[in-house]
Amino acid sequence: MTGLKLVIFDVDGTLVDSQGDILGAMGVAFRAEGLETPDREAVLGIVGLSLPQAMERLVTGIGAVQRTRLVEAYKGAYASLVAAGGAAASPLYPGIPELLMQLAGKDEVMLGVATGKSRRGLTRLLDAHGLQRRFVTTQVADDHPSKPHPAMLFACLDEVGVEAEQAVMIGDTSYDMDMAEAAGIRGIGVTWGYHPAEALAAATRVVDDTKTLETAIFDLLEDRT
Structure with a gap:
């Protein structure tokens, strides 16, 4: 070589x-918006996409404002979970x-x-x-x-x-x-x-x-x- x-x-x-943190943060974000949390298969299916695109896949017809709120809520929840759990999370x-x-x-x-x-x-x-x-x-x-x-x-x-x-x-x-x-x-x-x-x-x-x-x-x- x-x-x-x-x-x-x-x-x-x-x-x-990281599925535990991803699923946990997604649950926090969706509950904050009063939305039903997508099931595990749906959430793991969008892992890899950027968050705005991920939210559009998970919520049909979502508006730009609510999409932004979901993204920011997810980021905050994910950061908290990682900070609390460290490498073990x-x-x-x-x-x-x-x-x-x-x-x-x-x-x-x-x-x-x-x-x-x-x-x-x-x-x-x-x-x-x-x-x-x-x-x-x-x-x-x-x-x-x-x-x-x-x-x-x-x-x-x-x-x-x-x-x-x-x-x-x-x-x-x-x-x-x-x-x-x-x-x-x-x-x-x-x-x-x-x-x-x-x-x-x-x-x-x-x-x-x-x-x-x-x-x-x-x-x-x-x-x-």
Whole structure:
């Protein structure tokens, strides 16, 4: 493997299992608006989208004002839950700490994040896990159109200075894989997250555990497809 390479991760459902905080914060936000809280499947189905787009999926015909109130209520509730629970509230999936350490030990491999989280939400989460310095580029919903628009990935490539063929995108949702495809980046779908494996049709590879993920990353970066 020669030349600089970039491995980009989604966060929720890929690095961390944050469904408890996501479901809890969504319940707080919807109750504050006097709305019935969507069921678990519906909420996890929108994980990965930016919050305004997520709320539009969850509430048919929602107006701009109520959408904004829901978004802000969710952000506040999520921040409180993360602050109260710390790393235990959104634990890293098994094998992720070891995988990140392995990748970080390769001089030619840079790590990045492309997430539907806000900057504040991502910072709190990375700080809770001591991962802030692991990633050389972190792209968030505050600065880009919602996934699956490829803007986040283009920003990752520009910031690190690599071409699309020198990068891989890892995620658990159809939004991640569609975003990767739109950016011309090979996508690796993981099955331990929030979308079923059959939703990851745009992925170059689909893996079930972090050991297989590690192999897939190096296979693709070395073009041994």
